Amino acid sequence: MINVLIVDDSAFMRKVLSDLLSSDPSIKVVGTARNGADALDKVPKLKPDVITLDVEMPIMDGLQTLKVIVDQYAIPVIMVSSVTxxxxxxxxxxxxxxAIDFISKPSGSISLDIHKVQDELIQKVKVASKVKIPKEFKELPPTSPKPLVAKYLLDDKKKGESIRKKIITIGTSTGGPKALVEVISKLPKDLNAPVVVVQHMPKGFTKSLAERLNKLSELNVKEAVHGEIIHDGWVYVAPGGSHLKIEQQKEELIVSLDDDTPPTRGHRPSVDEMYFSLSKLKEVEKIAVIMTGMGTDGTNGLLSLKNDSRTIAIAESEASCIVYGMPRSAIATRQVDDIVPVKEIASRIVHHLK
Incomplete structure (x- = not known):
């Protein structure tokens, strides 16, 4: 049985979430709490395997509560958030x-239609119950990058000292926001390549993700906009609900956002879709990074990149992954060049840029 503690300031939400989770025979709701302080009092008594934690609460909000749980207990936490x-x-x-993951309330703090996310909630609780939180996951990342210098690779297939275009791509899912901070905060501000990121998230959250990464990095980080030219030293995060594809127009690389193509394996944005678009750009060097996440997104796209273009592939090792799904699937193709813990990914990126 997976024992769950539900924390929410709404009695209605506590009851509905309890009913939704209890509908699965492998899950038992061992208790509820009305705020963070109440939750911290109950955690040592109830010893839950997973905690669902409301974000916006009086007395002690979700973020304050989470920091205590992370500091004192190795219990996976799923945030329950409204799209405000x-x-x-x-x-x-x-x-x-x-926090391991989050569930978005469909219609505000008190969502009468919370049943719409029942399957997602149950699935994420089951995944969280199997997570072994790495020791390094508790450590705060640095707020400034290492003093590394990146350079373009020279194109030895062309005459003279002409420079090839390069692009860095990162795909991730569960556990990704934490891993992205670890990687992007360590990339140098004079990075001679653009970075494009696909993080599995719904609409409304990717802009906040980009803003948060921007504060923690010396690179410029923003949510990608359809039709914009991508520049060296910038990080572009795919908006939730849109596939991010890269096209080439003359000498420029352009963002193309696709809202029409259905989700790929349940994801839009999809890492595969980003990689498929990049595999068409024969004259662009790629560094493809696949980090923590459930499922196999990115694997087929990586095979396409490796078959059709010059690509260096980096996968996060099991030791630092919150969920070793996407990296394991990529590694199984035998097309991954480097397998390293998350703390070493930035330095490997820079190494391959030299």
């Missing part, structure tokens, strides 16, 4: 502070 400016901002901060 405050809610999305705090959710992203929580994900980067140690």
């Amino acid at each position: 400016k405050a809610g999305t901002t705090q959710t992203i901060e929580a994900m980067q502070s140690g």
Whole structure:
């Protein structure tokens, strides 16, 4: 049985979430709490396997509560958030502070239609119950990058000293916001390549993710916009609900956002879709990074990149992954060049840029 503690300031939400989770025979709701202080009093008594934690609460909010749980207990936490400016901002901060995943309330703090996310909630609780939180996951990332210098690779197939275009791509899912801070905060501000990121998230959260990463990095980080030219030293995060594809027009690389193509394996944005688009750009060097996440997104796209273009592939090792799904699937193709813990990914990226 997976023992769950539900924390929410709404009695209605506590009851409905309890009913939704209890509908699965492998899950038992061992208790509920009305705020963070109440939850921290009950955690040592109830010893839950997973905690669902409301973001916006009086007395002691979700973020404050999470930081205590992360500091004192190795219990996976799933944030339950409303899609408000405050809610999305705090959710992203929580994900980067140690929360495993989050559930978005469909219609505000008190969502009468919360049953719409029942399957997602149950699935995420089951995944969280199997997570072994790495020791390094509790550590706060540095707020400034290492003093590394990146350079373009020279194109030895062309005459003279002409420079090839390069692009860095990162795909991740569960546990990704924390891993992204670890990687992007360590990349140098004079990075001679653009970075494009696909993080599995719904609409409303990716902008807050980009803003949070921007504060923690010396690179410029923003949510990608359709039709914009991508520049070296910038990080572009795929908006939730849109596939991010890269096209080439003359000498420029352009963002193309696709809202029409259905989700790939349940995801939009999809890492595969980003990689498929990049595999068409024969004259662009790629560094493809696949980090923590459930499922196999990115594997087929990586095979396409490796078959059709010059690509260096980096996968996060099992030792630091929150969920070793996406990296394991990529590694199984035998097309991955480097397998390293998350703390070493930035340095490997820079190494391959030299």
